Amino acid sequence: MFLFLHFKSRFKVIIVNLLFSTILITFPSSGNELKNVEQQLKAANSLRSSDPKKFNSILNKLIKVKSLSNKQKNDLDYLLAYQVAYSGNFKEAIPLFEKIINSNANIDLKFRANSSIINISAISQDWRQGFVHLNKAIQMMPKVKNSLIKQDSLIITSFFYYGLGQYTLGYKYAQQVKENTKNKRNLCAANYLMIKAKFYLKTLQKNDLEIQDSIELCKMVKEQIYVHDILFYLANLHLNNNDVLLAITLLKNNIGHLEKTKFTPLIAQYNSLLAKAYFLNKEFSKAKQYANTSLLKTEGIGNTAEIILAYSLLYKIALHNNDHQQALTHYIKYAEADKAHLEGEKAKHLAFQLAEHKELEQKNQIALLNKKNSLLTAEQALIKANAENNRFIMIILIMTLSVLILWGVRLLRAHKRIKELAEYDALTGIYNRGHFTQVANNAITYCQSAEQSLSLIMFDLDHFKNINDSYGHACGDWALKKVAEVCKKIGRQNDIFARLGGEEFCILLTSCDSKAAQLRAEACRQAIAEIITTDSGFEFSLTASFGVTEAKISGFELEQLLADADSATYTSKHAGRNKVSLFQPKTTIEQTAALDNSQNIF
Template sequence: MVRFFSYICIGWLVLCSGVKAEEQIPTNELIAQGLQVRSEDPARMAIVITELEARSLSSTETYYLTFFQGYSEALQGNFDGAEVTLEPLFEQPIPHDLKVLVTNTLVNVYSARGNWLKGLETIDVLTQLIAGAEKTSEDYQNALAVKAIFYNQIEQYKLGLTHATELFGLADNTRRRCVATILMIDALNKLNLPLSPNTLLTDSKAECSGFPMLSAFATAVRAERHLVDGALDMVVAILQPKIAEFEAADYPPLIIDANYVLANAYWQLEQKNQAVALLSRLTDFDIVDVNKARLSSAYQLLADIRRAEGDLNAAIELMDKHAELRHSYLNNVTSKLMAYQLAQQQITEKENEIMLLSSQNELLETKEKLLAANVENDRLFISLLCFALLVLCMFMYRTRRNHTRLKQLAEYDALTGVFNRGHFTQLAGTALEYAQDSKQAVSMVLFDLDLFKKINDTYGHACGDWALKQVAEACQQVARHNDVFARIGGEEFCILLLGCDCDVAMDVAEKCRVAIEQIDTKPSGYNFTIRASFGVSDNQLSGYKLGRMLADADEALYCAKSSGRNTVSLYDPGAEETALLRPDGSPVT
């Protein structure tokens, strides 16, 4: 029965659709034709091969030709040749579809040669090749059939049944469904399991009716099923009419199986002669490796019959034959089992390797995620830091602005923008101390606007404010950068001149007086003249005390006011009268 499935495979491949013979067709069409007819029309296949051999081919076309050659060798039973032809294709960059076809064929070749380990390894390659294939695809379903046949051959019937059952559920053409039913029934027979689905027997008959050779195999497995179930009459009813047909088909495995199953039924039905006739036919066959199990059973059955007849010599001879075959068969079974276990071990090792790789992969992914999380955290931290810095900067800016504002308010006069009295007192005190320590000259110009009340009263307070601003601006132009200029009263200003004696101060005062008098008041909307009176003193006259110098400058200012205003007066500590200067600069007598 084992060889049986090699024939099923070949028979299944042989039963495909028709061929179109065209002359001078393009090479690619010729290859397509070869792929179509390879399994169904060996004669046409031979023509295709000859035609291709005569053409100059690209490397890919040559790969197809090589495949056709190897495939034909396998079909003709030259499995050694097929192996030598097909194996080198694996080293070449052949198209994926062709690789699947080569792999399928090699699995059959290896099993036919009893090279179970290579067969199993190639099954593994096949599984990887079709890993991405759709279940509805031809590649996937053909691979299922090849695997189911192979597993049944190495007597891994549970695996064979699993693949055949999947094929039965998926197959959308009758040929594949036929093959699936045959493989399922055979595996269930060997596993001594009930039929599932229970319509399998009728299904196999219906699905295989269009394919004579497959139909013959289906009949054989159905009959064996009835033998397993003890339905001996059914075995006879099914097989007896087919024996002649099987003989004519000249398929030894089929004849051996059918004859043994029918003989077994006849013997149990006590129809000894029919059983003996069928079994005797089997002794004509050469001992073929794959038929050893069935033939050994046939010899045992025949020996039982001879012993029952009392022909002990014949029985012993037959039992010797049975033992020889049985021994050989068991060796074969052992080698299959060893190959299977070895392949399983290799697969387990591969799976472990894959598991290791995937766990390493997971570790890498976790590391990557951790890294990404760290980057995210860093980003968050930097954002927070930036935000904190921004808040800090804003806080510092606002504090600084407030501080500047407060400083402005504390040190400057809001109307004119020059120093206020408080700040002037502080700065002037420090400047005088410094001048005293460094023995530098220092002088003071104190001035007060003339009749300012009248300006306010005549043109309004706003106009008075405008005039005060213009005065401050004009005198600031005259004063130096390091002079301390301040508004120390309503319409009273003071300039402390560091490093200057009273001569320079008198000059500065006069320039200020002229600058004030020249202020153009038209922009205020009115036309009037601003004037001021000046009092001057210095360290020579008043010493370095601010209070003293202010008082002396004020006294000089008083003199200026008294002498008619709009003039500059120098403090004179020795004289009863203060020296006066008229607006034109001439002394007052």
């Protein structure tokens, strides 16, 4: 009578296909051994469900690798736990997964181990344990960043609710995976779960296109367990439509391939369904053969639907053969299995109701806390209002202060900019004539009162007009900036350096006599003459004519100092340019000339 596959063996599929997504394990850097181990781990991971024999062989080699780090050990333990779970030894597998959860493994590995226990709990019908770990999964999920691992958890949750008979709820989780995954393996699992839900909700038709599409997808990703499970549902649909021969043909054509997977629960289901099909086709000997095979395959699994169906068929076959003693034996076993099955159904429904009750209780507690919070909020409203008012006042004050600071900063910047424009030459960055006059007069007054020497150098670039006319004003501007740059490097920090206008420059030297000033002027002259002009885009000669005077000669008046230095500059130009000349007063020149004439008399 029972046509559908019992949830218990179904949940083992998830252990094969979903829980153990790609595991990246880093092994010690040891040359060829490292490379070989990494290759074996990668191969074992890819073959975990498609070729269990090779998987087991590779793991047997990996456990012999020594000197593994804690992380590597945890990852290998996880694969070994998978191996135990796949073999059907769930009692031994659970402690192995618990050990990983309580270890120092990374959150992804702990999450997978926890998901494995959820699935095993469904298989072993320990629903309370399953809900405990389901809550753990909900708590751990925000910390898990890998989207594929999260999708695996949704698939496991779907399987878990299927075990409780909550197919509508499980269908929603599977649908979430299908809508959000691009991973073909997970898409195969989601399609399979949705087909399973439709089958039990009696909305699946044998001609539905999604059946064949899902089979092709799962074949492509080599998930043979899912493929054979979907075919199992299709065979059930054939039996429901009284297409017994179609069901037999479908099961017979695929049971050989299924047996290669060595996945015992599903093999038992195929045998039990074949037994039923042959019974309906009145081939009682074959029905008995497959029923007994199904019982052999389910040893140690528990009271599954396959056992109930097999004993039911054997009972009916014994009656048909008038073997009443055997019929009684089979009926007793059938009744015991059916009773245990019903108790299991009651247990899982009770567990689900308890979970719902607990959830409702939590919601009520939350509602009560919300009411208390509302009262506290009302009591604190006045305090909060006062705090908000104070906060508003503080914000206004801060904003006002911020505006004043911003305005002050802008004013300071504007003042600084205006000062720069007023004091400095925009092209060369040295003092302009106006600011030079002010600073120079202050320096002259100080040197005069302190009876310190003071000198002034003036220089003019030679043939600068030709440079502008021949190479353009941009080139001329480059020359002016370069001259200011090289001369500034030579000077002292307290020297007063200015551009008086055009190509004319001036340097006021405090605490400096004419000899030192001449040396300084000569250094500047050489630096200018050595300027390489290729950076301007043109090659040309750049020189300057210098005039030098000092306060002892010209006095402590700026205008007179400038006039005398300018006169000395013209002396340099008349002498052939690119020279340094010291200002000579007319009286000194006349005396020198008279002395020369008197010497000529003799």
